Amino acid sequence: MMVQSRENVAFEAPSSKISDYFGSEVFGLSKMKDALAPSVYKKVSEAIEKGSKIDTSSAEEVATAAKAWALSKEVTHYTHWFQPLTGSTAEKHDTFFDAHAKIERFKGSALVQQEPDASSFPNGGIRTTFEARGYTAWDPSSPMFIFENTLCIPTIFVSYTGEALDYKTPLLKSVEAISAAATPICQLFDRSVKKVNPSLGVEQEYFVIDKALYASRPDLVMAGRTVFGHNPARGQQLDDHYFGSIPSRVKAFMKHFEIEALKLGIPVSTRHNEVAPGQFEVAPVFEEINKATDHNQLLMDLMDKVADQHHLKVLFHEKPFAGLNGSGKHNNWSLITDTGVNLFQPSNSARENLQFLTFLIATVKAVHDHADILRASIASAGNDFRLGANEAPPAIISVFLGSTLSTVLDELEKNGNIKIEKGDNMYMKLGISKIPEIILDNTDRNRTSPFAFTGNKFEFRAVGSSSNVAGPMTALNVIAADTLRLMYKDIQAEIEAGKEKKIAIVNVLRKYIKETKKIRFEGDGYSEEWEKEAKKRGLSNLKSTPFALDVLLAKATSEVYERHSVMNVTELHARHEIRLENYIMKVQIESRVMGDLALNHVIPTAIQYQTKLIENANGLKSLGLDSKAAIDTINEISKHIEAIKENVSAMIDARRRLNKEEDIAKRAKGYSTDVKDAFFEKIRYSVDKLELFVDDEFWPLVKYREMLFLR
Numbered sequence: 001m002m003v004q005s006r007e008n009v010a011f012e013a014p015s016s017k018i019s020d021y022f023g024s025e026v027f028g029l030s031k032m033k034d035a036l037a038p039s040v041y042k043k044v045s046e047a048i049e050k051g052s053k054i055d056t057s058s059a060e061e062v063a064t065a066a067k068a069w070a071l072s073k074e075v076t077h078y079t080h081w082f083q084p085l086t087g088s089t090a091e092k093h094d095t096f097f098d099a100h101a102k103i104e105r106f107k108g109s110a111l112v113q114q115e116p117d118a119s120s121f122p123n124g125g126i127r128t129t130f131e132a133r134g135y136t137a138w139d140p141s142s143p144m145f146i147f148e149n150t151l152c153i154p155t156i157f158v159s160y161t162g163e164a165l166d167y168k169t170p171l172l173k174s175v176e177a178i179s180a181a182a183t184p185i186c187q188l189f190d191r192s193v194k195k196v197n198p199s200l201g202v203e204q205e206y207f208v209i210d211k212a213l214y215a216s217r218p219d220l221v222m223a224g225r226t227v228f229g230h231n232p233a234r235g236q237q238l239d240d241h242y243f244g245s246i247p248s249r250v251k252a253f254m255k256h257f258e259i260e261a262l263k264l265g266i267p268v269s270t271r272h273n274e275v276a277p278g279q280f281e282v283a284p285v286f287e288e289i290n291k292a293t294d295h296n297q298l299l300m301d302l303m304d305k306v307a308d309q310h311h312l313k314v315l316f317h318e319k320p321f322a323g324l325n326g327s328g329k330h331n332n333w334s335l336i337t338d339t340g341v342n343l344f345q346p347s348n349s350a351r352e353n354l355q356f357l358t359f360l361i362a363t364v365k366a367v368h369d370h371a372d373i374l375r376a377s378i379a380s381a382g383n384d385f386r387l388g389a390n391e392a393p394p395a396i397i398s399v400f401l402g403s404t405l406s407t408v409l410d411e412l413e414k415n416g417n418i419k420i421e422k423g424d425n426m427y428m429k430l431g432i433s434k435i436p437e438i439i440l441d442n443t444d445r446n447r448t449s450p451f452a453f454t455g456n457k458f459e460f461r462a463v464g465s466s467s468n469v470a471g472p473m474t475a476l477n478v479i480a481a482d483t484l485r486l487m488y489k490d491i492q493a494e495i496e497a498g499k500e501k502k503i504a505i506v507n508v509l510r511k512y513i514k515e516t517k518k519i520r521f522e523g524d525g526y527s528e529e530w531e532k533e534a535k536k537r538g539l540s541n542l543k544s545t546p547f548a549l550d551v552l553l554a555k556a557t558s559e560v561y562e563r564h565s566v567m568n569v570t571e572l573h574a575r576h577e578i579r580l581e582n583y584i585m586k587v588q589i590e591s592r593v594m595g596d597l598a599l600n601h602v603i604p605t606a607i608q609y610q611t612k613l614i615e616n617a618n619g620l621k622s623l624g625l626d627s628k629a630a631i632d633t634i635n636e637i638s639k640h641i642e643a644i645k646e647n648v649s650a651m652i653d654a655r656r657r658l659n660k661e662e663d664i665a666k667r668a669k670g671y672s673t674d675v676k677d678a679f680f681e682k683i684r685y686s687v688d689k690l691e692l693f694v695d696d697e698f699w700p701l702v703k704y705r706e707m708l709f710l711r
């Protein structure tokens, strides 16, 4: 086959040493330092660090310097680069060239603010037609970069009345919120802490298939996943792909996009095969959460473009192939003080370990108290297919701590009553001094958990591979902030009641450990027993997006977001609506693709083949031979054709009925239960059966085995 004989595409690294070109396409602090007057640089770098505003004249200087740098690299255009609620990034390019003055220009005002014609971005009813303007505003905390010959300026995107229309605005606010809530607690241990920054490293999973094969599957093109396709004889049963040797075309592609990523300052560091054939992973080292988020969005875009040069297509969908492992984005999240302490890093100092436990237990409590907010943050039509299927975390939110830490928590709970006398070593008595210094090696990994402690950070594994991580990370930051604030109050109350500080902290930790037990789970998250057990514990198991999103409308939810000025009710409701709309659209598209493929491709092919069989049966009969086998197959085929016709027609009726439903939440739920649940599996079952009956030469769709095994 032509596809199998494709040559690797040649490309060259700028140097064999990454340090020679890392960040070469980024206008970061070091380039600013070279280009700006020292006084201006000082102002700008301070503003970046503090997240404060940059004054007009400094912005002017930065714009001039950025322009000079960009022109020196043969760049002609600039764009505000932002993350609207479509899920991808948006840009509108303007030239530096001023046709009247006949010179290249870049004003500070153009750097700082723009008004893209925003009326076609999703806004969930926030922007009415008479006030359809939105504007983008420079976010200096994420550096400018050159991508495809354009100077890209990371910005936020807000409505004229100030509501967020993007992913970044709430994320930045949540970063402020968690710092504000975590700092006072840090100060109980170390007065010099002034700020706490969340950090993030995103492991990105994806599939790669040949571009031509991709183009031949209308379902992949339209819906991002295959709606039909029988499992290949060899799937992932052999476990031979995971960490195996990377197919050479894919390796060439990986090396290529990694070079481009490194030039953009994206610190990619790991590549390997994933569980399913055709599935892979790329992971960078951690960065500040804001940068890591931008970098992940940029990386996806970049991968898509580089893949094209290699005649490949990257699939970021959470479940492109039924019956095989899905793809996630594992979000490694941590909190780091401005004094350089990772708050999730156990140490050999007992005092620091108390601080470590304080933040660890606060996170457990945050997940316990707000599991539904976290669940909602990862809900999408694509992720619904992945969660709980073929080695992906279930839709039930729980926390995995590992046996070492579980024992520590159990002991702390148990020993808490021990009387601590003056002169006692409290840490010893409570068993805290025993936390092994390097817990990293002691933490058993649990791939089945949606939210796992992994030695010095938490890994939020339930996030879907195509999602913008800003959504889940905002949710995580805000629920953690809320719990930390509550925790500080609880500790203060103990102190006011006369308890010594350390004892006050321990008392609160013990209370939280007791309260949050049901969210902790160390077992197999894939198992049926866990579903049953979770139900007994009263944990939610929301399998479908429109149901999982209900919590965004709850008063308790908006109170959390408002308490920390991350989003107001209007913004939350808008997001609820946008995500429901998106869900409906996705299921509708899939349902249509399914109907079209089944009626226009599959059934005609099946009939064509069946006609051959009929000829064959007649031939056999005329020779006086046994035609039973042929007739049986003819009957089987008829049965499946009938079933497909019936189900497709009933599915179309269900869509028609639901499209009249005015209440968007009801419509979305209907699409989930009455369209997706009611028909997708049934139709697929018959089509996949037909795939087995019909002569391979006739079958209209490229098969799984042809797509998944690249050389």
Ligand SMILES: NC(=O)CC[C@H](N)C(=O)O
Residues within 6 Å of the ligand: 205, 274, 275, 325, 326, 327, 328, 329, 386, 391, 392, 393, 447, 461
């Ligand atoms: N090896 C793994 O970690 C598999 C994870 C799985 N791909 C997921 O969906 O999250």
